Amino acid sequence: MSKGLVLDHVVLALAGRVLIGPLDLSIAPGEVVTLMGPSGSGKSSLLAFLCGTLDPVFRCRGRVRLKDEDITRWAPERRRLGILFQEDLLFPHLSVGSNLAFGLPPGLSGDERRQRVEAALDEAGLGGFASRDPATLSGGQRARASLLRMLLSQPHALLLDEPFSRLDSRLRGQFRELVFARARTNDLPVLMVTHDMADAAAAGGKIVTVGQDLTFKSAE
Amino acid sequence: MKAWFQSALWLRAMPALTVVIFLLPVIAGLLGTLLPSFGYLPGLGGDRFSLEPWRRLLAAPELPGALLVSLISGLGATLLSFLLAIGIAATLQGTRLFALLRRLLAPLLAMPHAALALGFAFLIAPSGWLMRGFAPLLFADGSPPAFPLPGDSLGLALMAGMVLKETPFLLLAIVAALGQLPAEAMLATSRLLGYRPATAWLKTILPQLYRQLRLPIYAVLAFSLSVVDMSMILGPSTPPSLAVLLLRWFNAADLDSIFPATAGAALQILLVAAAILLWHLGERAVTRLGAGWLIAGRRSHLGAPGRLLGSAAALVLAGFASLAILALAIWSATESWRFPALLPQAWNIGNWARPGLDIARPLGTSLWLGAAATALALLLTLGCLENERRHGVHPSGRVLWLIYLPLLVPQISFLFGAETLFTFLGLDASALTLIWSHLLFVLPYVFLMLADPWRTLDERYIRTGLCLGAGRGRLFFALMLPMLLRPILVAAAVGFSVSIALYLPTLFAGSGRFDSLTIEAVAASAGGDRRIAGVYGFLQATLPLAGFAVALLLPAIVFRHRRGMHVAVHQR
Numbered sequence: 118m119s120k121g122l123v124l125d126h127v128v129l130a131l132a133g134r135v136l137i138g139p140l141d142l143s144i145a146p147g148e149v150v151t152l153m154g155p156s157g158s159g160k161s162s163l164l165a166f167l168c169g170t171l172d173p174v175f176r177c178r179g180r181v182r183l184k185d186e187d188i189t190r191w192a193p194e195r196r197r198l199g200i201l202f203q204e205d206l207l208f209p210h211l212s213v214g215s216n217l218a219f220g221l222p223p224g225l226s227g228d229e230r231r232q233r234v235e236a237a238l239d240e241a242g243l244g245g246f247a248s249r250d251p252a253t254l255s256g257g258q259r260a261r262a263s264l265l266r267m268l269l270s271q272p273h274a275l276l277l278d279e280p281f282s283r284l285d286s287r288l289r290g291q292f293r294e295l296v297f298a299r300a301r302t303n304d305l306p307v308l309m310v311t312h313d314m315a316d317a318a319a320a321g322g323k324i325v326t327v328g329q330d331l332t333f334k335s336a337e
Numbered sequence: 338m339k340a341w342f343q344s345a346l347w348l349r350a351m352p353a354l355t356v357v358i359f360l361l362p363v364i365a366g367l368l369g370t371l372l373p374s375f376g377y378l379p380g381l382g383g384d385r386f387s388l389e390p391w392r393r394l395l396a397a398p399e400l401p402g403a404l405l406v407s408l409i410s411g412l413g414a415t416l417l418s419f420l421l422a423i424g425i426a427a428t429l430q431g432t433r434l435f436a437l438l439r440r441l442l443a444p445l446l447a448m449p450h451a452a453l454a455l456g457f458a459f460l461i462a463p464s465g466w467l468m469r470g471f472a473p474l475l476f477a478d479g480s481p482p483a484f485p486l487p488g489d490s491l492g493l494a495l496m497a498g499m500v501l502k503e504t505p506f507l508l509l510a511i512v513a514a515l516g517q518l519p520a521e522a523m524l525a526t527s528r529l530l531g532y533r534p535a536t537a538w539l540k541t542i543l544p545q546l547y548r549q550l551r552l553p554i555y556a557v558l559a560f561s562l563s564v565v566d567m568s569m570i571l572g573p574s575t576p577p578s579l580a581v582l583l584l585r586w587f588n589a590a591d592l593d594s595i596f597p598a599t600a601g602a603a604l605q606i607l608l609v610a611a612a613i614l615l616w617h618l619g620e621r622a623v624t625r626l627g628a629g630w631l632i633a634g635r636r637s638h639l640g641a642p643g644r645l646l647g648s649a650a651a652l653v654l655a656g657f658a659s660l661a662i663l664a665l666a667i668w669s670a671t672e673s674w675r676f677p678a679l680l681p682q683a684w685n686i687g688n689w690a691r692p693g694l695d696i697a698r699p700l701g702t703s704l705w706l707g708a709a710a711t712a713l714a715l716l717l718t719l720g721c722l723e724n725e726r727r728h729g730v731h732p733s734g735r736v737l738w739l740i741y742l743p744l745l746v747p748q749i750s751f752l753f754g755a756e757t758l759f760t761f762l763g764l765d766a767s768a769l770t771l772i773w774s775h776l777l778f779v780l781p782y783v784f785l786m787l788a789d790p791w792r793t794l795d796e797r798y799i800r801t802g803l804c805l806g807a808g809r810g811r812l813f814f815a816l817m818l819p820m821l822l823r824p825i826l827v828a829a830a831v832g833f834s835v836s837i838a839l840y841l842p843t844l845f846a847g848s849g850r851f852d853s854l855t856i857e858a859v860a861a862s863a864g865g866d867r868r869i870a871g872v873y874g875f876l877q878a879t880l881p882l883a884g885f886a887v888a889l890l891l892p893a894i895v896f897r898h899r900r901g902m903h904v905a906v907h908q909r
Contacts, residue, residue: 168529170521192533193528193529194528194529194530194534194537195531196529197531198529199529200529202522202526204519206522208541209545210544211544211632218632218634219527219632219634220530221634227633230632267529267530270529270531272529
């Protein structure tokens with residue numbers, strides 16, 4: 118058994134047509150696995166399946182295990198999966214600090230919450246940004262805030278849905294390093310979906326290719 | 338003529354023309370109510386300003402009770418509808434039931450107030466369908482119980498009837514606002530951060546869309562505090578709600594009672610303004626109190642019971658509305674129906690052709706009036722939108738408030754004044770004033786329904802057309818109208834259903850010379866013959882549904898070989 122994220126014979130189908138799988142994958146804590154494939158191949162839908170938010174038009178079989186527990190049928194909010202999308206999805210009605218506090222678990226005093234949020238912001242080079250409106254941040258800053266919000270919720274695994282593709286090439290490299298470094302220090306298994314070979318190369322882990330020809334090949 | 342048409346000058350005049358046709362009489366109407374409330378109405382011998390009308394209003398023994406009924410039913414209905422609408426959306430968004438509910442919203446909304454109230458009365462009356470269902474359990478002697486529903490003195494039946502009508506309206510406003518947010522992604526993000534669905538909705542979606550709900554909520558407040566037709570059918574009569582009391586005074590044989598009536602009409606505006614202010618203060622208090630709750634991190638407030646409650650609320654609402662229309666249909670074809678039988682003993686479709694029952698005339702009036710008001714509203718709306726697109730003038734939020742104005746000002750507060758103005762111009766009780774009075778309420782809905790589809794039509798289609806050498810006019814008629822046929826027809830169906838439902842405008846602007854289905858339905862409710870009420874109510878309820886059927890079927894037939902036209906793919 119593995120302490121990481123395990124996909125067991127997962128098959129994703131749309132209107133009777135198999136898009137992905139059967140896919141067997143085991144991602145150890147701290148390991149990054151990259152999923153590549155053309156658009157429409159079902160990569161993002163696979164992530165939605167892992168999250169429990171898959172559109173019911175898709176059919177999906179197989180099991181998902183996280184930390185030795187079968188989470189396949191769990192409600193999304195129980196799964197403790199952190200996900201980063203292409204868009205940062207910071208809540209526009211909350212300040213940057215409140216967005217982060219939204220991610221924090223309950224049961225801490227107000228002071229403690231504020232300190233945890235500020236410490237996280239400081240560490241990521243966003244010190245003093247707590248009261249700012251998310252809309253006034255640059256793309257790179259927003260991406261970092263979104264990452265912090267997700268990490269503060271103490272996830273057990275990380276899913277990346279092309280989160281770097283909106284950033285320009287310089288920021289992209291920096292943010293990518295930050296995400297992978299945080300995943301390593303927190304010992305999180307990471308599944309990344311991307312189009313970009315550079316992302317895959319930077320991840321340095323296993324690359325799984327899915328395609329519309331119903332097959333997938335795996336390379337080390 | 339052709340040159341003038343192509344000069345586009347007429348198009349530039351559209352917004353101004355709309356405002357003039359639309360708002361000037363409203364403002365004149367308000368003035369025509371306010372002046373008599375201070376004693377000035379030369380036609381009736383009031384040629385000096387005085388506070389006498391107000392003194393008479395405040396001395397009226399029915400006033401305190403009428404104010405109480407209006408306040409309880411109006412504020413209660415608004416608060417309840419709001420809580421139900423956000424409760425249903427928060428607990429059910431993303432479920433199959435919610436998708437089903439979304440499709441039911443249009444027919445629910447299209448149901449005219451009077452017809453819904455009549456059908457609802459048939460359900461809740463002591464000898465109504467609900468009691469017939471419970472009768473075997475409760476009453477051994479087979480006689481109906483005696484409780485004062487509808488028409489209870491606090492206006493609770495009226496409140497329930499309005500909740501039935503307003504909750505779908507607010508749900509529709511929520512659904513429309515949801516369309517402008519990445520709601521699914523936001524919800525998924527919150528849930529992956531560990532939040533239960535309903536909590537996630539209340540914490541992340543509601544604060545973002547509340548701003549767009551504000552105007553609809555205020556419209557609901559204004560409507561609920563001043564409704565007349567529903568109040569005459571479901572509300573108490575001694576004293577009635579304020580608006581009904583005022584209508585009695587306006588129609589009293591003693592013309593002198595018009596003076597306190599106009600003072601009451603001004604008071605009605607104050608009442609609505611005070612309610613809006615109160616709501617606004619409550620809004621700010623909740624925002625302040627909620628700020629800490631939003632980020633305190635608690636993940637779960639409403640669990641599985643929440644979803645159950647939401648489903649139950651949605652089913653009860655939809656169930657009551659469908660049963661109400663069914664009850665109308667059954668009564669319209671009933672010969673005899675003894676308590677506590679669940680269905681009539683004897684049927685008689687001949688009810689529809691009884692001697693003395695004139696269906697053709699009110700039906701005809703409702704049809705031509707609805708068609709004319711809707712056509713005019715479409716013309717003005719399309720003109721404004723096309724002008725906006727060509728000249729890049731975008732209306733600010735303030736203009737939206739102007740369009741909403743007739744929905745925010747109580748009808749009874751300006752219709753009398755407007756009638757005075759039209760009498761002065763020699764236009765009273767003409768088809769023209771009648772159409773204008775309907776246009777006032779049809780135009781806001783048509784505009785709101787069409788603005789988004791028009792503005793989001795992919796601009797590249799138009800650029801392509803221009804590059805292919807089509808003129809502006811040809812683009813409009815050959816490209817935009819057909820591509821937007823579906824939303825145009827839906828907007829028309831909504832406008833038509835609004836017109837079919839109007840009571841007070843038809844009464845005032847028609848000066849009693851035109852009777853529509855609504856007027857007959859309200860009169861029948863007082864008449865006490867449930868079969869006649871059933872005929873008028875059912876007919877009134879089916880007309881808007883027929884309109885929606887046309888709006889959905891026509892594009893499907895016209896574009897049956899165009900798969901791209903079956904979904905709004907050309908929109909971005």
